[in-house]
Amino acid sequence: MGNASLDIDHYQHIYTEYAPMLMRFAEKFVSGFFAEDIVHDVFLKLWDKQVFRLPESDLKRVLYVSVRNACLDYLRRMNMEQEIIDHRALQLKLDELDFFEASDELFMRKDLLDLLMKKVAELPERSQEVFRMSYLEGLKAAEIAERLNLSVRTVENLLYRSLLYLRKNCSNLFLLIFLL
Known part of the structure; x- marks a missing residue:
């Protein structure tokens, strides 16, 4: 001890x-x-x-x-x-930049689609209906013809005229939508 x-x-x-x-x-x-x-x-x-x-x-x-x-x-x-x-801080900043870039693109795309839909609203009623069924619902011309009791040829003509009108009045808009 x-x-x-x-x-x-x-x-x-x-x-x-x-x-x-x-x-x-x-x-x-x-x-x-x-x-x-x-x-x-x-x-x-x-x-x-x-x-x-x-x-x-x-x-x-x-x-x-x-x-x-x-x-x-x-x-x-x-x-x-x-x-x-x-x-980790650098990765967080990069992730944040990616998020903002993606959200900006999303907002721009939404704004452009809103503008396009306003132009679609300027089409005659039957053309609007056919356009929406084709491009928003993804239906084929034959399916649209059957639902609306129209000929396939009439549906194709309505779509063709709608696209001509939209291309003429929204050419820059189409370019932007497909570039994003």
């Missing part, structure tokens, strides 16, 4: 003497909060490995080298964490 008590007293003496100098040394490399943690960790390892029993000249060298290495390890870890954070 006496031997353990002497070890604790010797360890406390070394801590009291060297810890403040080691913290100032560590603060040259890291912030004060982390310097204190680093020095405390070094002293815990010192206790575990019984290094405090070394001659004082060797002990001082071991303490400073240990604190320096612990600071380097901390800085490397922080650098890697910062690189990960920077990479």
Whole structure:
């Protein structure tokens, strides 16, 4: 028991003497909060490995080298964490730009389709009906003819005239819709 008590007293003496100098040394490399943690960790390892029993000249060298290495390890870890954070931040910005680009395109496309539908509304009623059934519902000319009780040829003529009108009055609009 006496031997353990002497070890604790010797360890406390070394801590009291060297810890403040080691913290100032560590603060040259890291912030004060982390310097204190680093020095405390070094002293815990010192206790575990019984290094405090070394001659004082060797002990001082071991303490400073240990604190320096612990600071380097901390800085490397922080650098890697910062690189990960920077990479994630960059990826987030790229994803955000992609989202805005896609949403702008979506809004433009919607606006252009709204303009096109206004032009479709200018067509005669039967032409509007045939156009919507063909282009919005995706029905074939024969299906439209059957539903509206018209000939296939009449449906094709109505679609043809509708497209001519729209091309003439919306040529730029068609180009924009198909480019987006």
